[in-house]
Amino acid sequence: MTIRCAVIGLGMGRGHAKAYSEHKDCQLVAVADIDAARRERAAKEWNCATYTTAEELLEKAKADVVSIATPNALHRPLTLAALASGAHVLCEKPIAMTAAEGREMVAAAKTAGRRLMINLSYRFSPQSQVLKNLVDGGALGKVYAGRTVWLRRRGIPGLGGWFTDKKLSGGGPLIDLGVHRLDLALWLMGHPKSTWVMAGAWNHLGSRIGASQGKSYSVEDLAMAMIRFEDGSMLEVEAGWAANIKEGELMETRLLGTEGGLVQKNVGEGYDFQAEVFQERNGTQLDLSPHGPFPECKSAYHHFVEAIRDGKPHTATGEDGVAVQELLDAIYLSAAEGRPVAMGATTTKTGAGTG
Template identity: 40%
Template sequence: MEKKLRVAVIGVGGIAQNQHLPAYEKIDNVDVVAVCDINEPRVKMVAEKFNVPKACTDYKEILEMDNLDAIDICTPNYLHSVIACAALEKGLHVLCEKPDAVSVAEAEKMKAAAEKSGKCLMVIRNNRYWPTSGFLKKFIGDGKMGEIYAARCGWQRRRGIPGRGGWFTTKAQSGGGPLIDLGVHMIDLAIWLMGNPTPVAVSGCTYNKFANSDDISDSAESRYGDRNKDGIFDVEDLAMGFIKFDNGACMQIEFSWASNIEKENFFVELRGEKAGSSWCSLDQKLKIFGESYGTTTDFIPNIDNTRGPRIHELNIRHFADVVLNGAEPMFVPQQGVNMIKILEAMYKSAEDGKEVRL
């Protein structure tokens, strides 16, 4: 009989209910054996909806379970490292929602705990699993774009603030606004496509202009998070910046929950010696720009990102494959440390008004 990975999901808010738990229902070699959340009515409802045998409100109870292999952390950001380190110390594998942690120090604690335990620590990097991402990674790996020396990426929303007044907009719990919420996605994808160069310097600006605006949304993504009309909004709603890498490459970045633009869009652009590429959510077309036989050329592969499994499901399947079958992990904890270094330095640069060396 095929061995199954026994997982407990800690935190059963929007991301768990809409992405993680539906994905587990489609994966044959994983069983969700418990769910946990501080909201008792919610965790009981989720356990019943997804046919999970155990529900509780204290993650420490989960860590004491027998016959448990791994946990999946879907809590507010500030708890990621706390729960991950505790689980690793108990000898459990850990899958965690992004961002890895709210500080470099906490991300480094997670990395050290994983190394000491010998268990797998993987943080969600679901945008690596788009069919477009896989095609472009192979295209670059075959040398068809040459050296990738510059990039531009971002996720811009017109109106799409998640959980206004809740943990998303409370810096002590989230670590920041759209930079730490959306930035992880597209910065990671761009860096991964570039071959994972090491960041060495960061500069940027952040703005908070919509904290007191009408609570309008035109983004489906803003459904995440519990709202609190009397709560806190002390994070940015727009961040723009610039990253330098150890190999001489650079990257421009922009992330917003609210900004006066035409419509929501996420994008990654790469500039290579032999060719460049552009991919955005507005038309979901990957476009590759080069030259052949004395003329410039545009190449548009026929890739359909709407077919097949959802990218969270593919990321979770990969985690199970790493743990159960020893597959080579696509994500390693040092990449998480480097990511949080970038984000932390961006906030520091915005505060001090100058470049931050890493």
Template identity: 35%
Template sequence: MSKLRVGIIGCGGIANGKHLPALSQNGNVELAAFCDIVEEKARQAADQYGIEGAAVYTDYQELLKDGSLDIVHVLTPNDSHSPISVAALDAGKHVMCEKPMAKTAEEARAMLEAARRSGKKLTIGYNNRFRPDSQHLKKVCEAGELGEIYYAKAHAIRRRAVPTWGVFLDEEKQGGGPLIDIGTHALDLTLWMMDNYKPVSVTGSVFHKLGSKENAANAWGPWDPAKFTVEDSAMGFIKMENGATIVLEASWALNTLDIDEAKCSLSGTEGGADMKGGLRINGEDSSRLYVKEIDLNAGGVAFYSGTSQRDIDVECSAWIDSVLNDTEPVVRPEQALVVTEILEAIYESARTGKTVYFD
């Protein structure tokens, strides 16, 4: 069987830190084309990861003309996710787009429509679903061990870890700050565990409290207050059609010691679970309460039990296998669209001071 030919659009940090290392280890693909608006970045990626004679572009439209490409990975700033993904799908390519799905819900819906129109697969890079703790907790939820999950928290809290490179602080290109950057991971994880994608209302708060500080303590050095145009923290209160409630918390900079990122806490009628300090399941047995800590060091994850692949390698393999075997991707675009709709509603609620209701 011939290998799937992959094109990369956007050869920056997320490409080199996640996608290219994972794809280069997958024996079912070959990296055949690279595009970046900075030609040197594309050329460096091609030299390091590409097959012999890999093509280099600065215009993604030119890359999409290559009829030999089967898959395109869209690894660009949020504001270009939708137009590039739509163009790639319409050009007959399967698409892996980095999270969040898009800057706006309207743009995300255009991506979903393009996938349906083209018949090609579309997935979004929510790699935290593939962690061993996430995989185990998903099994617990699917087995009904927690019962009906009616209350949850989505955690994306950093004390002082504001990304100061690239366009992270640029609201125009990103659409927001920690809410759309890391809050999106926590919300995706929570909705997936609950298997609940029907919101009815969202109330949000967005804060610009610490971004104006000069010489602030930060994991990657002080940020430039003049360039900090996004929120430094945001919170959302989400009610679902069946009455379930989710609290979403996201920050890059917050005066708190309660730090958790890309995690969730779940409360159900039969038990609960959280990812704080490892995976813990809690419940009641014979009129006694218990807490069970899961040992995640033994065995593997659901898709590739017994292997030692990193989460991003498992994500990559699952995606490539879905194309090869013509199966549903683990992260479906319909699910990612709901995440984007909720995030947008939190921003809108904060802006207007009113609760946003879904039809």
């Protein structure tokens, strides 16, 4: 069986294309991008068909799996079009601009009988999987508090481009970086049902930096939120592209439970992570570091195509994407209106999916 794969958008989409090209049961048949240089580079590298528009790719490539890796505003329309073409879709995070858009995508996948996965990629590391196994196995007891953070001192992506234009991105660091750390914490915590959100968002530095370079900046540069869950637990979220902190790049997810705590944080301001679990045994405080070799962990791309190949459920479902997005919507609303926001009764169920 060969799974015909295609990718729309060749920034982050290059990672999707590379992964498909390297899988023995996949063929990267086509890519699309409006940028000619990016198309040419991909054609040389992977010897696949290239298209200028997503529409042309969807019509001609006859792909089984389509990755959507375009600016956020295009996630919904291109996912709907790809599903309508008969393909399964692996869409980049965030699922969309709003939870309502995300719900529409999930419903469309169900109607089409196709799968929808969101690239919530920070789950797909051996270390994250080990932490998930520890939490699920009871190493923390009952988790009652957490903090999940991704902050940069100065790290605004593509200043003046789509990332800093609210109409194309839906928001700033919260929807860009916060989405990852929020998903990781929710996933580790077992997706407790959220009840309240209290948040703030600011744009002091971003607008100043944008103005100094003659570039527009219409999103937040920092967002902070407290999320309260039905079981009494709480999670603090912080996401920033520009903040007056020491570190250039700081990622940290911390969970506190009745029997233990854990932290996963980046090392040396880079993209490698270290993790520790803290427990008390017979009156002694223990610091425990997970020690490899860890069980194999497929990338999100290979996880998706193998789930399709083997008829097995995939994780990081459209529903999981909507669950994060519902919180992002509530955080933005709370910040804009300066009040706590109750989560709606329609909060989406999460879990493994085949549809």
